[in-house]
Amino acid sequence: MYLIECGLWRIATETAAERKKTDADKSPSEKRADKDFYDSDLSEDVHFNSVSDKAHSRGPVFSFNERYMEMRCGALEEARGMISLMTLGGVLPSILVTGTSGIGWLYQDITTPDTRSIVGVLLALLMTGLSAGIIYLYYTYGLQITRLEMLTSRHLIVRFNRITQQVHLHRPKSCGGIVTFPWHTTGSTAIYPADDHLSVGMRLGLIWHPSKTGLPHLESAMVGKQGQGGSELRDEWEFIRRYMEEGPHAVPRPRLSTHLPSPIQAFSAQFEGLGRFVRNSSWLFKVCLLLLWPAFVIVGTAHWVSLMLCWRPRWPKVIREAGMPGKPVPPVTTLSDYPPEIQARLLANADRWELKPGKRPERKARKARAKATRNEQS
Known part of the structure; x- marks a missing residue:
């Protein structure tokens, strides 16, 4: 890591x-310690x-x-x-579950139009959008953390x-x-x-x-x-x-x-x-x-x-x-x-x-x- x-x-x-x-988050003692280093310290x-x-x-x-x-x-x-555990055990399963669910609903609506309903279409759009949102957030913020290990x-x-x-x-x-x-x-x-x-x-x-x-x-x-x-x-x-x-x-x-x-x-x-x-x-x-x-x-x-x-x-x-x-x-x-x-x-x-x-x-x-x-x- x-x-x-x-x-x-x-x-x-x-x-x-x-x-x-x-610097605003540092205490006065921390600020003094940051500046308390002399030439002689380094030479020693x-x-x-x-x-x-x-x-x-x-x-x-x-x-x-x-x-x-x-x-x-x-x-x-x-x-x-630890990061691998969170990524492989949390993020990727979430993407897989939401992605496969959304694709499954869309596939069912396309192949069996007789069973199509507003609820099914909304669920398909919801799961697809949720999967896309997780992928976007992970790519934007999470991938740089994953690449630490x-x-x-x-x-x-x-x-x-x-x-x-x-x-x-x-x-x-x-x-x-x-x-x-x-x-x-x-x-x-x-x-x-x-x-x-x-x-x-x-x-x-x-x-x-x-x-x-x-x-x-x-x-x-x-x-x-x-x-x-x-x-x-x-x-x-x-x-x-x-x-x-x-x-x-x-x-x-x-x-x-x-x-x-x-x-x-x-x-x-x-x-x-x-x-x-x-x-x-x-x-x-x-x-x-x-x-x-x-x-x-x-x-x-x-x-x-x-x-x-x-x-x-x-x-x-x-x-x-x-x-x-x-x-x-x-x-x-x-x-x-x-x-x-x-x-x-x-x-x-x-x-x-x-x-x-x-x-x-x-x-x-x-x-x-x-x-x-x-x-x-x-």
Whole structure:
């Protein structure tokens, strides 16, 4: 499910009216937090020093060789199947029922004129109009939601090319499209051990800030599986870092996953990040999980169906051949790669990512702040 990726892209490309509405809904503290980011914060958060003694990837890794490594992206993979379930279990049956009913009434009126009546004609027109209305509403509003997990690329993927020292993101156009960044502009959310308690159930986040890429918007990718602790995310980042900095010999060879719509991927995704939690939970909680197995089966099946109704993502030729002898290096993504309308929207929202110059001021102790406040009031 590409809901978060699509939402972030829409934020970066909001119109003036949408931006005004979004800002109006924010609280004063949220507005201050959006602007509370300094140059020093970025320089501290983007580095390529070792952060773990154990380089390990929990996957899924689709390709791993001397030239490049491919991993799965996506922030809500465990929830994939819910949209498919609503579409295949709700919208399509409604269209089929109303459509076949309307056609059936019309066919009966045409073939058996003796039984024709005003009521029959009205019912045929009503059901046909209702079916047409559902199809129109679905095509106008629902199809774009369905394509967040069906009739689109099977997975969001990230390719790390160690020969060209570049990172490539493969996403649908509704999520920002295919982009290319230099490796050394990549930031990671898994750097500080102090943040480990905040990382339970999260994925490794990779971030490309405008001050590093030259683009007017922030880019990000959520890589791999959910972590059961921050240490797992740091191990994942260390795996990627060593591969890019030192080569495939510096990390253990990962188990490769298939690009095919595997049922194992569909059903196991629901339990990402739960292993440690379930092991440490009470027997009563484990019994409750067993009682919920029908729901897991339904969602897992819908997940599998969504994978089968998608196609394998395919890179452009220049990226597929990148790093081969005599082949060109893919150009880094720039603002000019986007359509003029998208360029204008990205530039209009560029102030979202501006950094305050200098270093973040040290926070005063609580007592000192309280004393300063009292002195100002007196």
